[in-house]
Amino acid sequence: MTEVAALDIRDLGHAYSGRPILSAFNLAVPVGSHTVLLGPSGSGKTTLINLVTGLLTPDAGTIMVGGEHMTGSAAARDDLRRRRIGIIFQTLRLVAALSVVDNLRLAQRLSGQRRDDTIIDHLLDGVGLSHRRQANPRQLSQGEAQRAAIARALVGKPDILIADEPTSALDDLNAKKVAEMLIRTSNARGSTLLIATHDARLKAHFEQAVTLKPFRVVA
Amino acid sequence: MFSLAIAYLRDRILTTALNILLLGIAVATLVMLLNLSSQVGQRFEKDAAGVDLVVGAKGSPLQLILSALYQIDMPTGNIPLSAVDTLRRDPSVARVIPMALGDTFRGYRIVGTEPSYVQLHQGTLATGRMFGGHGEALIGSEVARKTGMSLGQQFLGSHGLGDADGGSEHEGHPFRAVGILKPTGSVLDRLVLVSMETVWDVHGIHHGDISHDHANGHGEHHQEHHHADEAGHGLHDEAELKPEVTALLVTYRNAFGAVRVPSLINRQTDMQAAVPAIETARLLSLLGVGIDGARLFAWLLAATGGLSIFVALLQAASAREGDLALLRVMGASPARVFGTIMAEGLITAAAGAAVGLLLGHVVLAFAVSAFERLQDISLDPWALHPGEAGIVAAVLGIGAIASLVPAIRVFRIDLAQTLARAS
Numbered sequence: 001m002t003e004v005a006a007l008d009i010r011d012l013g014h015a016y017s018g019r020p021i022l023s024a025f026n027l028a029v030p031v032g033s034h035t036v037l038l039g040p041s042g043s044g045k046t047t048l049i050n051l052v053t054g055l056l057t058p059d060a061g062t063i064m065v066g067g068e069h070m071t072g073s074a075a076a077r078d079d080l081r082r083r084r085i086g087i088i089f090q091t092l093r094l095v096a097a098l099s100v101v102d103n104l105r106l107a108q109r110l111s112g113q114r115r116d117d118t119i120i121d122h123l124l125d126g127v128g129l130s131h132r133r134q135a136n137p138r139q140l141s142q143g144e145a146q147r148a149a150i151a152r153a154l155v156g157k158p159d160i161l162i163a164d165e166p167t168s169a170l171d172d173l174n175a176k177k178v179a180e181m182l183i184r185t186s187n188a189r190g191s192t193l194l195i196a197t198h199d200a201r202l203k204a205h206f207e208q209a210v211t212l213k214p215f216r217v218v219a
Numbered sequence: 220m221f222s223l224a225i226a227y228l229r230d231r232i233l234t235t236a237l238n239i240l241l242l243g244i245a246v247a248t249l250v251m252l253l254n255l256s257s258q259v260g261q262r263f264e265k266d267a268a269g270v271d272l273v274v275g276a277k278g279s280p281l282q283l284i285l286s287a288l289y290q291i292d293m294p295t296g297n298i299p300l301s302a303v304d305t306l307r308r309d310p311s312v313a314r315v316i317p318m319a320l321g322d323t324f325r326g327y328r329i330v331g332t333e334p335s336y337v338q339l340h341q342g343t344l345a346t347g348r349m350f351g352g353h354g355e356a357l358i359g360s361e362v363a364r365k366t367g368m369s370l371g372q373q374f375l376g377s378h379g380l381g382d383a384d385g386g387s388e389h390e391g392h393p394f395r396a397v398g399i400l401k402p403t404g405s406v407l408d409r410l411v412l413v414s415m416e417t418v419w420d421v422h423g424i425h426h427g428d429i430s431h432d433h434a435n436g437h438g439e440h441h442q443e444h445h446h447a448d449e450a451g452h453g454l455h456d457e458a459e460l461k462p463e464v465t466a467l468l469v470t471y472r473n474a475f476g477a478v479r480v481p482s483l484i485n486r487q488t489d490m491q492a493a494v495p496a497i498e499t500a501r502l503l504s505l506l507g508v509g510i511d512g513a514r515l516f517a518w519l520l521a522a523t524g525g526l527s528i529f530v531a532l533l534q535a536a537s538a539r540e541g542d543l544a545l546l547r548v549m550g551a552s553p554a555r556v557f558g559t560i561m562a563e564g565l566i567t568a569a570a571g572a573a574v575g576l577l578l579g580h581v582v583l584a585f586a587v588s589a590f591e592r593l594q595d596i597s598l599d600p601w602a603l604h605p606g607e608a609g610i611v612a613a614v615l616g617i618g619a620i621a622s623l624v625p626a627i628r629v630f631r632i633d634l635a636q637t638l639a640r641a642s
Contacts, residue, residue, distance in 0.1 A: 056635050111549065
């Protein structure tokens with residue numbers, strides 16, 4: 001029996017205002033794997049992330065997340081994303097009105113899980129933020145905020161963790177640390193990892209690297 | 220999402236506090252006006268119950284009503300004692316209660332009258348007995364409470380109705396408390412009641428045995444009419460020293476009385492007849508203009524509060540578009556995010572309403588303790604008016620309307636574009 005891929009993209013095509021961004025794009029991400037999407041700005045990485053997470057609907061092709069179509073109605077896409085995908089945004093998007101721990105509690109509740117502070121404490125411990133659980137996001141350093149966003153994305157125990165440019169503002173040492181943390185924490189939670197970045201330094205940390213160029217793919 | 224709404228409100232605590240304060244002031248103003256106008260109206264209605272006509276010396280009919288019925292103004296003067304019997308003989312008249320005003324005890328009016336005045340206000344004895352003999356006084360519940368008056372205690376009345384300190388005391392004519400009344404919620408609570416004869420005696424007016432006759436409604440008296448002095452002590456004219464009364468409270472036997480008696484008095488005597496219902500309505504109408512103006516101001520204030528919530532939420536929703544998009548991406552339905560913003564507006568409005576209700580009653584309580592006139596109308600600052608529920612509902616409505624536009628924006632957020640933005 002063939003194992004269902006965590007993410008299976010076939011013949012994906014998408015255009016903005018008539019300008020093609022992606023064309024006949026194919027990608028299979030095995031369960032539990034770590035994949036990096038590399039490419040310069042404008043290569044369609046963020047568009048691909050938005051399509052995979054159901055924030056955009058493709059003009060052509062199919063996207064399967066854990067064997068389920070991400071190309072249905074908006075409500076169906078919302079539901080699938082809520083159940084299976086954890087997202088780390090480039091701008092992190094921590095809710096400034098809530099403490100670090102409350103950001104995680106909110107994400108846990110919205111993902112449909114019951115409140116369980118043990119999981120939250122474990123995650124915060126895993127990213128080294130136990131001592132900052134009550135801190136306001138405004139009080140966090142960039143690195144701390146990055147780690148809080150990683151913990152939040154994983155709190156719903158997603159099948160696939162997607163990160164958009166997670167190391168864009170970091171130096172080599174911190175970029176390496178974040179990459180390792182993403183791999184370690186996603187492994188610990190049993191999540192498949194897919195990150196999109198222009199940072200070629202990360203390629204070495206991932207078993208699968210896909211390079212995006214405008215209109216064609218070089219694998 | 221309720222806790223998230225609270226977190227957002229806490230996050231901009233100054234704006235939230237100002238909005239709550241703005242709405243609170245509006246609600247407090249409305250609550251005060253509502254209670255003031257309602258309780259004044261109720262009080263006037265209660266004190267006038269059972270009285271169809273007030274007869275007194277010529278002058279302002281409103282002044283006559285205020286002085287004789289509500290005990291809050293100076294009398295217009297005195298009228299002959301014979302008027303009591305004249306009216307009692309009238310077949311259209313069921314009851315005539317005479318009143319003689321002139322003195323006070325620690326700011327509370329001493330009223331010379333008959334026991335039927337107590338019955339008119341449905342007064343009952345808390346202790347002691349009804350007044351009757353010379354110098355015997357029946358004490359209203361508030362007078363007893365505020366002055367610490369006890370049964371058997373003697374006290375002196377002060378000359379005049381002008382102020383709480385009173386004028387010179389009537390040395391040699393002490394009153395003695397023979398009874399204390401239970402609270403009635405009427406003007407009775409603030410009065411000291413004595414017999415008419417006691418009042419005349421205190422002022423050195425010879426009255427012989429006429430009191431007995433007129434009280435029974437069979438006296439034959441032909442007293443002259445004397446106008447009162449402006450200080451309110453118009454009980455007698457020093458030169459004449461003949462018994463007079465200040466006002467008569469008349470109850471008709473039938474509807475025909477309402478047609479005949481007032482016109483008879485106003486046209487054919489030197490007295491005036493004032494109808495409490497008409498004068499009270501006129502007074503409330505005059506007060507109403509001011510109250511309506513203040514009420515309009517308060518509603519404008521409430522609308523300003525609503526507008527302030529609207530602006531605050533609109534700005535917040537705009538600044539937080541990223542948060543709202545994030546909530547949507549993390550799994551919150553549009554309705555849930557919409558509810559969060561609505562909850563913010565409604566919580567602000569509810570807090571404003573709660574603060575306003577409390578503030579309104581606290582300010583009323585302060586006003587009652589600070590202003591004698593409000594004590595005179597026995598304003599209860601802590602009484603809850605059913606209309607307050609309407610005010611709260613209206614303020615919540617304002618909060619909901621103010622939140623609606625910012626909340627609706629949730630449905631128009633482009634998630635991908637919003638999340639792609641830097642902040």
